Amino acid sequence: MSYTKTTDSNKDEVVFIVDRIIEVRIPNRVYQRYAGRYDDREIISFCTRKDIFNAVTGRRLYYISEESGIPLIGHTAFGIIDRGTNLLQVRPSSGCNLNCIFCSVDEGKGKTKVTDYMVDVDYISKKFEEVSDFKRRHCNAPIEAHIDGQGEPFLYPYIRKLIEKLQGTADIISIQTNGVMLTRDLVKRLDGYVDRINLSLHSMDSSTAKRLSGIPSYDLDHVLEIAEAIAESSIDLLIAPVWVPGYNDKDMKKIIEFGKRIGAGKIWKPFGIQKYVKYKFGRAPKNARIMNFKTFYRKLEEIGEGLHLYPEDFGMVKCASIPKKFKVGERVKLKIEMHGRVRNEMIAVSRDRIVQVVDTSKKVGETVNARIVRNKQNIYVARET
């Protein structure tokens, strides 16, 4: 554990930033009671009078270890997601260092999210192994660990350890990133461990890229340099722009030219252009035009060949899902264990699954009578009855 220590005199708290992102706040008088008897590491780990935040987003942060008893299946913000194929999504933490104006989950410093989650590296690797064992018993295809999330995976401080651990279990490791936190040296260190990096790159123009990222300090040149470093390594590079009509229409061709020039797509497809879609909890850029899928695919064909992607392009095949634990419509009594990702949403735990209870005013520790309204892909949502 690495940490820095400061004092917040306004709140009279001792503030530790652990492993660059976990902000631990302890009231000064509580800290003084323990200081001298215990070292800082012990106080950070064992003091019960502490509040934990994500130092990047400023939100309340839950650190989820195996001992917490919180399962890792059932939520889209953390844990493992099994969508019924040979690819398993691995989500070690939530929270982003960018603030993209089109972000489908309103990440970064948005208004809707109130909580972040971070999973212990041993716990999430063990769960991945368990789910991939199940998959191997049901299909012969290679198992891919795809590290992504509602946020930037490289903010997870134990990302390299996670990748090393997954390497012992997964056949393919791919990871999603906006590239900002990568360095040439880190790319070198990932070489041999990661098979593919899906890099978000939305514009070749510095001011458009800043505008889309929502961050004035966004450094396009750095991300382009990282793209080149990945292409020069044995890691495959997939460049994944989001096309926001009215903002970056002219950039798609330029991004393709750039990707071809540096050698993206050594093994898989080089480009994964995504259509901007307006989501309920996402951001909507002002005056962005909404393109329908028919127009989108037609325009992709006009831009170049092979831009319409299919699951088989990435070796994805159907593969039996882990068992569902609740039926839609089922009435359940649930104990609330954590705050949810957004206001009026709480997280309950039952039958080794997470259940998001929406539109509730219940508090942590209370029980709620609810009805399951979603169980698709083992993601559970319930409403109070």
Ligand code: SF4
């Ligand atoms: S990098 Fe991705 S998760 Fe982060 S704000 Fe942008 S779109 Fe959202």
